[in-house]
Amino acid sequence: MESLDTIAQVLASTIRLTIPLLFACLAGLYSERSGVFDIGLEGKMLVAAFAAGAAAAVGHSPWLGLLAGVGTSVAFALLHGFAVITHRGDQIVSGVAVNIIALGLSAQLGSTWFGLGGQTPQLQPEERFLPLTLPGADAVAGVPVLGQIYSQILSGHSILVYFAFAMVPLTWWVLFRTRFGLRLRAVGENPAAADTAGVSVNGMRYAAVVCCGVLCGFAGTYLSIAQSAGFSRSMTAGKGFIALAALVFAKWQPVPAMWACLLFGFLDAVAIRLQGTALPAVGILPVQLMQAVPYILTVALLAGFIGRATPPKAGGVPYVKER
Amino acid sequence: MLTRTIIAITATALMAGAAIAADKIKPAVVYDLGGKNDKSFNQGVFDGATKFQKETGIKFRDFEIQNDSQREQALRNFASKGFSPILAVGFSQAQAVAKIADEFPKTQFGIIDMVVDKPNVASIVFKEHEGSFLVGMLAEMAAKSGKVGFVGGMDIPLIRRFACGYVGGAKAANPKAEVFQNMTGTTGAAWNDPVKGGELAKAQFAQGADVVYHAAGGTGVGVLQAAADAKKLGIGVDSNQNGMHPGSVLTSMLKRVDVAAYTLFDAAKNGKFKAGVQALGLAEGGVGWALDKNNKALITSEMQKAVDTATADIKSGKIVVHDYMSDSKCPY
Numbered sequence: 001m002e003s004l005d006t007i008a009q010v011l012a013s014t015i016r017l018t019i020p021l022l023f024a025c026l027a028g029l030y031s032e033r034s035g036v037f038d039i040g041l042e043g044k045m046l047v048a049a050f051a052a053g054a055a056a057a058v059g060h061s062p063w064l065g066l067l068a069g070v071g072t073s074v075a076f077a078l079l080h081g082f083a084v085i086t087h088r089g090d091q092i093v094s095g096v097a098v099n100i101i102a103l104g105l106s107a108q109l110g111s112t113w114f115g116l117g118g119q120t121p122q123l124q125p126e127e128r129f130l131p132l133t134l135p136g137a138d139a140v141a142g143v144p145v146l147g148q149i150y151s152q153i154l155s156g157h158s159i160l161v162y163f164a165f166a167m168v169p170l171t172w173w174v175l176f177r178t179r180f181g182l183r184l185r186a187v188g189e190n191p192a193a194a195d196t197a198g199v200s201v202n203g204m205r206y207a208a209v210v211c212c213g214v215l216c217g218f219a220g221t222y223l224s225i226a227q228s229a230g231f232s233r234s235m236t237a238g239k240g241f242i243a244l245a246a247l248v249f250a251k252w253q254p255v256p257a258m259w260a261c262l263l264f265g266f267l268d269a270v271a272i273r274l275q276g277t278a279l280p281a282v283g284i285l286p287v288q289l290m291q292a293v294p295y296i297l298t299v300a301l302l303a304g305f306i307g308r309a310t311p312p313k314a315g316g317v318p319y320v321k322e323r
Numbered sequence: 324m325l326t327r328t329i330i331a332i333t334a335t336a337l338m339a340g341a342a343i344a345a346d347k348i349k350p351a352v353v354y355d356l357g358g359k360n361d362k363s364f365n366q367g368v369f370d371g372a373t374k375f376q377k378e379t380g381i382k383f384r385d386f387e388i389q390n391d392s393q394r395e396q397a398l399r400n401f402a403s404k405g406f407s408p409i410l411a412v413g414f415s416q417a418q419a420v421a422k423i424a425d426e427f428p429k430t431q432f433g434i435i436d437m438v439v440d441k442p443n444v445a446s447i448v449f450k451e452h453e454g455s456f457l458v459g460m461l462a463e464m465a466a467k468s469g470k471v472g473f474v475g476g477m478d479i480p481l482i483r484r485f486a487c488g489y490v491g492g493a494k495a496a497n498p499k500a501e502v503f504q505n506m507t508g509t510t511g512a513a514w515n516d517p518v519k520g521g522e523l524a525k526a527q528f529a530q531g532a533d534v535v536y537h538a539a540g541g542t543g544v545g546v547l548q549a550a551a552d553a554k555k556l557g558i559g560v561d562s563n564q565n566g567m568h569p570g571s572v573l574t575s576m577l578k579r580v581d582v583a584a585y586t587l588f589d590a591a592k593n594g595k596f597k598a599g600v601q602a603l604g605l606a607e608g609g610v611g612w613a614l615d616k617n618n619k620a621l622i623t624s625e626m627q628k629a630v631d632t633a634t635a636d637i638k639s640g641k642i643v644v645h646d647y648m649s650d651s652k653c654p655y
Contacts, residue, residue, distance in 0.1 A: 009525075
């Protein structure tokens, strides 16, 4: 029973740690499928986390925080869009710029507004997205395995967690079953053909970038007002880049993206859980090794195990109409 | 002849400058990455310096660095503008202090948490193992399961010293005590990762821990939050963090950096600045544990008595708490 409990706890922790990656990964999916590379996911998450933490603290409502987080993230996404779609700037350079601006701006504004060394004030429970207990979770908690899965792993997360998983099939449906999705993919693969067919390449790309901003906003909001109780400096800690790795790993497909993010979240959860615990036959693994495992795995998997990952053909290339 | 005159004039000017400096000092503080409002370590220094400013009317200047490369710049900037003493907060400033102390041999420097062996640097270190020993006892006595946890920030000997003292205290209260230990990371980012801190604490609670002690700077905010969310107990560090979640913080291990900052400035003001190492432990009032209205209900008279006895024993030398940094081993 105890080992089952342990597994359940690790899986619940996996879900909590996966969510920011999943939002960010899906965000990148929209943008990159339309041909706009975005390494600024990290920066957008960070400003969203800051805006959400600040707005929730000032406005005393998590929903206000969410609104502010998404709004700020979309503004940064549009900035990236303006630079690379309208002005055909280099997408990598612009993405790096977004990251740097986000890092400096969030810390600086935080210090100036709240005087807490770049943090936002500690949030009260009613200002956060708190864990929800799914109907009947307590009733079935005693049932072995199935009851445990329901009550310990599936129940007890904030509403944003369920929303993140709902976004996976929704994204698949939007991209592969709607006209909007077809056009979005078309401008990412062959913008000239899409243009010939009368699709506004720049318009589609802007729409994709906005979708990306919205989802990054959710990722950041989750970090600062659901997972923790306030923003702290550079709290994204590289999650945006891991999400990018997951995106490549999943070959730019929504459902594999979810599995990739769950894998990274799982590795993180296991690393946290196994730290300092003696394993049979191996003994206590060094902390450093446990923390390096997700990164080692990323490199190893990207280096060969997943086969060729082909990015959208027009990715990274600004579209110039023929004159 | 001319050269000699110039030297003489310069020397006189310097002496005059020194005389003025002794009259009225220009103290400055350079904080570590957490910033002066981290509700913990750096804030303690800020409080001590503020107290000094209030009592003496001597204003102090301070600087919050935003990244590692600013340490040297900030120190040099203060030194070149004639500030002295300059107090550098945190072990990571050691290299910068050593370098700038050489460049400005007449300026007085202080550093907290690290030893810099220069003739113009006062190094103030704390016997954190002694304070951690006491909160370890409290934690174990408050834990119904007999299991307690520790979440450290960056994995460095200094934090291992906290952990080792804590284990020693827990084992002293109950030889069968089980202590879970986790470190958040191996880079500076480990001081500012409340999400990970929260997850580590949750994992320890899931393993049966009832009380979790953090020595993790900003990461600890997540640890205390997780304790409050799980209706368990956390233990704060450095400053008094009992008020962050009243009723959910068992106590805080106090590291009186405020006293250290105040004492350093005061000594400089009275011309009694002394370079060298000062180790502040229980006997010197440098470390301790916090008891106030927020945690009064959590500390039973039995716990208080046990800790008071241990405090007296440590002060008298009857109990010697092992210092991890002396041999990089923890015997408990």
